[in-house]
Amino acid sequence: MTLHAFDQALHLEAAGTDQPHTFVGATSPAYWNMVGPFGGFSAAAAVRAVMLHPALLGEPVALTVNFVSAITEGPFTLTATPVRTNRATQHWVIALSQTNANGEAEVALTATAMTALRRDTWQASDMPMPPVAAPAEVPRDVRARAGEGALAWLSRYDMRFMRGAAPQVWDGSGGPTVSQLWVRDAEPRPLDFASLTAMADVFYPRIWLRRATRVPAGTVSMTTYFHASHAQLQAAGTGYLLAQAQAQAFRHGFFDQTAQLWSEAGTLLATSTQLVYYKA
Amino acid sequence: MTLHAFDQALHLEAAGTDQPHTFVGATSPAYWNMVGPFGGFSAAAAVRAVMLHPALLGEPVALTVNFVSAITEGPFTLTATPVRTNRATQHWVIALSQTNANGEAEVALTATAMTALRRDTWQASDMPMPPVAAPAEVPRDVRARAGEGALAWLSRYDMRFMRGAAPQVWDGSGGPTVSQLWVRDAEPRPLDFASLTAMADVFYPRIWLRRATRVPAGTVSMTTYFHASHAQLQAAGTGYLLAQAQAQAFRHGFFDQTAQLWSEAGTLLATSTQLVYYKA
Numbered sequence: 001m002t003l004h005a006f007d008q009a010l011h012l013e014a015a016g017t018d019q020p021h022t023f024v025g026a027t028s029p030a031y032w033n034m035v036g037p038f039g040g041f042s043a044a045a046a047v048r049a050v051m052l053h054p055a056l057l058g059e060p061v062a063l064t065v066n067f068v069s070a071i072t073e074g075p076f077t078l079t080a081t082p083v084r085t086n087r088a089t090q091h092w093v094i095a096l097s098q099t100n101a102n103g104e105a106e107v108a109l110t111a112t113a114m115t116a117l118r119r120d121t122w123q124a125s126d127m128p129m130p131p132v133a134a135p136a137e138v139p140r141d142v143r144a145r146a147g148e149g150a151l152a153w154l155s156r157y158d159m160r161f162m163r164g165a166a167p168q169v170w171d172g173s174g175g176p177t178v179s180q181l182w183v184r185d186a187e188p189r190p191l192d193f194a195s196l197t198a199m200a201d202v203f204y205p206r207i208w209l210r211r212a213t214r215v216p217a218g219t220v221s222m223t224t225y226f227h228a229s230h231a232q233l234q235a236a237g238t239g240y241l242l243a244q245a246q247a248q249a250f251r252h253g254f255f256d257q258t259a260q261l262w263s264e265a266g267t268l269l270a271t272s273t274q275l276v277y278y279k280a
Numbered sequence: 281m282t283l284h285a286f287d288q289a290l291h292l293e294a295a296g297t298d299q300p301h302t303f304v305g306a307t308s309p310a311y312w313n314m315v316g317p318f319g320g321f322s323a324a325a326a327v328r329a330v331m332l333h334p335a336l337l338g339e340p341v342a343l344t345v346n347f348v349s350a351i352t353e354g355p356f357t358l359t360a361t362p363v364r365t366n367r368a369t370q371h372w373v374i375a376l377s378q379t380n381a382n383g384e385a386e387v388a389l390t391a392t393a394m395t396a397l398r399r400d401t402w403q404a405s406d407m408p409m410p411p412v413a414a415p416a417e418v419p420r421d422v423r424a425r426a427g428e429g430a431l432a433w434l435s436r437y438d439m440r441f442m443r444g445a446a447p448q449v450w451d452g453s454g455g456p457t458v459s460q461l462w463v464r465d466a467e468p469r470p471l472d473f474a475s476l477t478a479m480a481d482v483f484y485p486r487i488w489l490r491r492a493t494r495v496p497a498g499t500v501s502m503t504t505y506f507h508a509s510h511a512q513l514q515a516a517g518t519g520y521l522l523a524q525a526q527a528q529a530f531r532h533g534f535f536d537q538t539a540q541l542w543s544e545a546g547t548l549l550a551t552s553t554q555l556v557y558y559k560a
Contacts, residue, residue, distance in 0.1 A: 061534060062501040062555050064344040066392050068364040068371035083375075083387045084348040089500070089557075091348035093373070093390055095363075107363045110373055110392050112346050114501055114555075118532035122560045124490060126457050127528040177406050210404060220369070221342040221394055223503040225536045225555050227529040248407040248540065249507045249548045252398035254341060256505045256551055258538055260528065268529045271536055273553050275342050275394075275505050277369075280402045 004189045005030045005156060006198070009041060010048050012078065021081040023049045027073050031153045036071045038153035039219045040201030044194040046094045046111045049080040051193065057082075057090040058117040059230055060193045064223040065111040072098060076108070089116040118229045127271070129262040132162045135182040135240040141165060157202060158186045160240070166204050167212040174213075177206040177247035177257075182264075188238035191269075193226060196233065199241055199261060200224045200272040206247035206257050207278045215280040220254070222274040232267055239264040253278060284469045285310045285436060286478070289321060290328050292358065301361045303329045307353050311433040316351045318433035319499045320481030324474040326374045326391045329360040331473065337362075337370040338397040339510055340473045344503040345391040352378060356388070369396040398509045407551070409542040412442045415462040415520040421445060437482060438466045440520070446484050447492040454493075457486040457527035457537070462544075468518035471549075473506060476513065479521055479541060480504045480552040486527035486537050487558045495560040500534070502554040512547055519544040533558060 003011075009028030016022075031041040043065040050056060077097045084091045096109035138160035164179030183202050189195060205217035228236070245259040259272040283291075289308030296302075311321040323345040330336060357377045364371045376389035412418075418440035444459030463482050469475060485497035508516070525539040539552040 062346070064392060064501070064503060066342070066371055066394060068369075068394075069366065083390060086349065089348075091346055091387075091390060093375075095373075107371075110363060110371060112344060112390050112392060112501075114346060114348075116532075116534070121531070121533045121558070122491070123529075123531040125529050125531075126490075126526065210406075211402070221344070221392075221503075221505075223344060223501075223553060225501075225534075225553075227531045227534075227536070229532060246406065248551045249403075249405050251401070251403040251405075251507050252396075252509060253401045254396070254505075254507075256507070258551075258553070271528045271538075271553075273503060273505075273538070273551075278401070 004187060006185060006189055006195060010045055010194060012045065012048055012052060014052065021079045023052060023078045024075060025078060026075045027071060029152060031156060033151065033153055039067055039222065040198035041153065042071060042096065042109055043201060043222060044198040045078060047197045048194050049078040049094065050092050050113050050115065053080050053082065055082050056115060057085055058115040060113060060226050061116045062114040062225050063111065063197065064221065065109060066221045067219055068110055069106065069108045071108045089114060125268050127260055127268055129242055129266040130180065130244065132180055132242060135160055138162055138182060156186055157183055159183050159202065164209055166208060170212055170214050172211060172213050174211045175209065177210050179203055179209065180242065180244045182240040183243050184238065184240045190238055191233045191236045193233065196226065196261065196270055197224060199243060200259060200270055202243060203245040203257065203259060205276055205278065206245065207250060207255055207280065210247065210250065215278050217276050217278040219274050220277050222272065224270055224272040226270050228267065228269040232269065236263040236269065241269065284467060286465060286469055286475060290325055290474060292328055292332060294332065301359045303332060303358045304355060305358060306355045307351060309432060311436060313431065313433055319347055319502065320478030321433065322351060322376065322389055323481060323502060324478040325358060327477045328474045329358040329374065330372050330393050330395065333360050333362065335362050336395060337365055338395040340393060340506050341396045342394040342505050343391065343477065344501065345389060346501045347499055348390055349386065349388045351388045369394060405548050407540055407548055409522055409546040410460065410524065412460055412522060415440055418442055418462060436466055437463055439463050439482065444489055446488060450492055450494055452491060452493050454491045455489065457490050459483055459489065460522065460524045462520040463523050464518065464520045470518055471513045471516045473513065476506065476541065476550055477504060479523060480539060480550055482523060483525040483537065483539060485556055485558065486525065487530060487535055487560065490527065490530065495558050497556050497558040499554050500557050502552065504550055504552040506550050508547065508549040512549065516543040516549065521549065
């Protein structure tokens with residue numbers, strides 16, 4: 001059996017019993033973006049480290065990842081430290097470091113996470129899945145599928161846009177900043193917290209949609225709340241997720257977006273927000 | 281001249297040159313909530329520490345605060361460490377600790393922040409201020425004003441609800457989870473990043489609105505993106521902010537909300553999201 005490309009890319013090794021919070025991994029050409037790994041991959045690596053930690057309590061509930069510097073091709077070290085363990089919740093501080101040309105460790109990503117034992121409680125959704133066409137009725141985005149080399153990560157996903165695909169013509173016209181797409185791993189893989197983390201970052205920069213101008217842009221901080229239990233992720237299986245994103249404000253070189261991800265059956269699995277640098 | 285209650289409460293002392301990232305403060309009865317300080321106060325303390333740090337580059341742009349354990353009455357230590365300083369951005373890792381009964385330092389709050397030199401760029405808002413009555417036309421919430429002792433922090437704010445005030449009757453009926461209110465410091469104080477941080481947390485738990493049942497609830501993680509520059513905060517001055525919040529999902533003992541804060545003149549100053557524990 002061959003490991004899925006996502007699991008190959010996300011392979012982490014525990015550093016050893018004298019460094020219980022440390023894991024070693026490496027960037028992967030399979031999830032490469034323009035000038036570094038796809039941000040969703042790096043965020044997923046942080047989640048994977050937490051989930052591999054022998055002291056883990058519960059499941060991921062909240063995650064914030066800050067992309068503090070470009071991650072370069074090659075190995076990295078992830079530390080995931082449980083700084084406080086309560087009865088039913090646990091709080092983590094995470095950092096990804098790489099060794100620079102001078103042999104010094106430099107932080108490239110910081111993160112915090114909360115894990116918790118999920119309980120059955122009263123529940124409700126105030127964010128119902130919007131009515132959209134079924135995945136089979138929407139063609140796969142061929143531009144994404146053609147992603148190679150500098151945008152290899154795009155070809156790892158099957159994306160089907162109902163609204164807000166990347167502009168066909170970069171003429172500066174621009175429009176609304178809502179995107180709605182069906183997304184799943186191009187090579188089927190059962191959904192888990194790591195892959196859901198990555199899929200919360202599949203949205204190309206909202207400013208491209210708003211301005212129909214391909215300005216340089218990159219996520220600087222991203223927060224995801226996981227509403228789904230492990231069992232609900234298992235129920236989503238290899239199905240599509242409906243992913244929706246919308247910008248709020250563009251100013252002073254940063255814009256933000258809110259996002260939601262539902263299972264094909266309509267369960268809100270995660271909500272997410274991110275702040276994105278843009279040069280314009 | 282007497283310091284404003286907010287500044288008295290938020291007074292931090294640098295620990296000294298041998299601990300350049302450490303600041304010492306204390307909780308304040310003026311901003312006390314049920315079982316600890318008002319979360320917005322603690323988040324503001326994290327921002328204040330960053331802004332007092334001599335190595336600060338720029339202004340706050342993104343902040344995530346995790347409330348990892350109850351903060352108890354008394355002194356606390358805040359560490360704000362600049363882990364990476366780029367040309368125009370700087371990334372911070374923050375922790376608030378208190379000494380427990382055994383004399384051990386315990387982490388009660390973790391945070392990350394990003395500061396940046398703001399540039400003038402193309403700008404737009406996709407989240408215009410909703411049409412609402414002017415502050416003078418909306419009565420001040422007397423229940424909030426009456427906040428004393430266990431809810432002292434409520435009386436520190438002048439809150440005027442257009443939609444989604446706390447239920448008048450706790451009869452389990454429930455309704456929509458949108459709140460819209462005008463808010464400012466009850467004793468006028470010019471807006472700054474610390475007070476804006478606090479005001480992003482003035483919303484009482486959405487589950488109270490949704491269920492009209494006063495279930496125990498508390499914020500566990502909060503992320504705020506600051507879209508306003510220092511100059512835009514100065515322009516907002518001592519005016520009211522329009523604060524809006526809406527829940528997304530309630531499940532497994534946690535719900536999330538998205539929030540926006542506009543100046544009285546209609547500038548989107550900050551967007552925020554938080555995850556809240558509830559017992560139900």
